Amino acid sequence: MASPRTITIVALSFALGLFFVFMGTIKLTPRLSKDAYSEMKRAYKSYAKALPGLKKMGISSVLLRKIIGTLEVGCGVVLTLVPGKPKDVANFLLLLVMLAVLFFHQLVGDPLKRYAHALVFGILLTCRLLIARQGDDRPEREESREQQVNAEEKNKVKVS
Numbered sequence: 710m711a712s713p714r715t716i717t718i719v720a721l722s723f724a725l726g727l728f729f730v731f732m733g734t735i736k737l738t739p740r741l742s743k744d745a746y747s748e749m750k751r752a753y754k755s756y757a758k759a760l761p762g763l764k765k766m767g768i769s770s771v772l773l774r775k776i777i778g779t780l781e782v783g784c785g786v787v788l789t790l791v792p793g794k795p796k797d798v799a800n801f802l803l804l805l806v807m808l809a810v811l812f813f814h815q816l817v818g819d820p821l822k823r824y825a826h827a828l829v830f831g832i833l834l835t836c837r838l839l840i841a842r843q844g845d846d847r848p849e850r851e852e853s854r855e856q857q858v859n860a861e862e863k864n865k866v867k868v869s
Contacts, residue, residue, distance in 0.1 A: 714840060721837040722796055726789030728830065729803060733781030736774050749774060756813040780806055800838045807831035 711719075731741070736753075739746035750770075757763055757770035768776075784799035784806075791799075807827050814824035 714843075718837065718841055721833065721840070722788045725800075725803070725830065725833060725837060726785045726787070729781040729785030730789065733778040733785060736778030736781065755817045759813070759816045777806055777810070797838065797841055800834055800841070804831060804834045804838065807834060
């Protein structure tokens with residue numbers, strides 16, 4: 710039977726992956742929701758206006774929206790379908806995207822209700838990453854503890 714940690718990681722990965730595939734798709738195409746797509750276009754225009762450095766680098770609001778949407782779809786697919794360490798990389802990239810989105814919302818002065826989803830999903834991504842990384846540290850601790858116990862037993866034998 711799978712451990713509670715494994716079930717939590719799988720459930721978070723699947724749910725977060727589907728969410729980001731959905732949100733990224735909304736940024737890329739109006740097929741799912743024309744209203745949401747129009748709102749995304751409007752929002753990214755305001756982000757691009759607030760960051761004149763992007764225009765100097767040749768990044769328009771359309772390109773910024775497409776980059777973030779593509780990252781969300783790609784990383785969402787990895788979180789949903791790909792096993793192993795690539796999930797952690799995708800998780801980290803999505804966490805960076807969420808930090809950038811929070812920065813954009815703060816920059817243009819959006820109210821909390823406009824970016825609460827980014828805050829919540831950023832926290833969920835952080836939790837998923839911490840839970841996933843926590844399991845990686847545990848075997849090393851157990852091995853080092855076993856080595857310490859073995860060394861103490863050898864020292865007891867030598868002293869006797």
